[in-house]
Amino acid sequence: DIQLTQSPSFLSASVGDRVTITCRASQGISSYVAWYQKKPGKAPKLLIYAASTLHSGVPSRFSGSGSGTEFTLTVSSLQPEDFATYYCQQFDSFGPGTKVDIK
Amino acid sequence: EVQLVESGGGLVQPGRSLRLACTVSGFSFSNYAMSWVRQAPGKGLEWVGFTRSKPYGGTTEYAASVKGRFTVSRDDSKSIAYLHMNSLKTEDTAVYYCTRIRISDSHRVHDYWGQGTLVTVSS
Numbered sequence: 001d002i003q004l005t006q007s008p009s010f011l012s013a014s015v016g017d018r019v020t021i022t023c024r025a026s027q028g029i030s031s032y033v034a035w036y037q038k039k040p041g042k043a044p045k046l047l048i049y050a051a052s053t054l055h056s057g058v059p060s061r062f063s064g065s066g067s068g069t070e071f072t073l074t075v076s077s078l079q080p081e082d083f084a085t086y087y088c089q090q091f092d093s094f095g096p097g098t099k100v101d102i103k
Numbered sequence: 104e105v106q107l108v109e110s111g112g113g114l115v116q117p118g119r120s121l122r123l124a125c126t127v128s129g130f131s132f133s134n135y136a137m138s139w140v141r142q143a144p145g146k147g148l149e150w151v152g153f154t155r156s157k158p159y160g161g162t163t164e165y166a167a168s169v170k171g172r173f174t175v176s177r178d179d180s181k182s183i184a185y186l187h188m189n190s191l192k193t194e195d196t197a198v199y200y201c202t203r204i205r206i207s208d209s210h211r212v213h214d215y216w217g218q219g220t221l222v223t224v225s226s
Contacts, residue, residue: 032210036148043200043216044140044148055214087148091211092166094140094148 002027004088004095012103019075021098023088028068030090035064035073038097039084047086048073105129105215107201112220115191123186125201125217132182133157138204138213139175139186141197149197151175153204153211154184169195191224198222 003026013019023033035048046055048064051071061076075082083102088095111123125137138153152165152175163175174187184201198221202213 030209032212034210034212036213038142038148043218044213045216046212046214049205049212049214050210089148089211089213092150092164094150097147 002029002090002093004090004093006086006088006095006098008098009096010099010101012101013078014103015078015080017078019078019082019100021073021086021088021100023066023071023073023095025069025071025090031067032090033064033066033071034089035062036087036089037082037084038087044087105203107203107215107217109199109201109217109220112199112222114223114225116226117191117193117224119191120187120189121191121222122188123199123201123220123222125184125186127182127184127201127203130203132177133179136204136206137175137177137184138202138211139184140200140202140213140216141195142200142219143194143197146197151186151199153206155206159206188222191222193224196222196224 005024007022033051036044038044052064063074085097085099106128108126115121136155139151154163154175172190176185198219200219201217203215205212
């Protein structure tokens with residue numbers, strides 16, 4: 001099974017900051033990583049799939065990149081509604097999550 | 104508008120069974136694979152299992168943690184996906200989400216999610 005790690009596990013940021021989250025896979029068998037946003041009490045939302053393709057309706061401040069075993073999710077200018085936990089996913093595995101909190 | 108609505112959660116004793124349902128609208132249910140993902144209290148997301156669409160054999164796959172105890176099924180005539188949970192354990196306590204999943208040899212993407220239903224396994 002693929003193991004996914006995320007860094008950092010927690011980050012504190014301000015509105016307007018540029019934020020980058022990294023996801024590393026134990027095996028480089030696919031470039032198809034997806035990223036999800038999860039808020040407490042709400043359903044997760046797909047943000048990006050195939051490493052860099054924005055899901056329908058997702059703001060363009062979200063972007064993804066990477067290949068092989070290292071992938072990144074970037075928020076170019078953090079908005080109040082972006083404070084949440086972010087998960088990467090590949091095949092059946094989800095990463096442990098990165099919580100983005102208000103500084 | 105794509106909508107997925109879960110139902111059937113609740114409090115159940117260890118060793119007992121429960122069936123969750125996911126009622127879908129806004130897309131052609133029979134053409135899509137459907138999946139279940141759960142989140143235990145204070146934990147991350149965990150994939151549980153999925154069923155492929157009938158054109159792709161309607162076959163199922165499961166996480167090791169639930170294999171042999173949980174079964175995913177579907178009723179295309181009603182646009183409903185089910186998660187049958189047997190021999191429940193306290194560690195199965197979680198919010199269970201139904202998802203529409205796109206599957207290929209190179210990827211799996213959960214593109215739409217329901218709001219979730221809470222299953223609590225406790226004596």
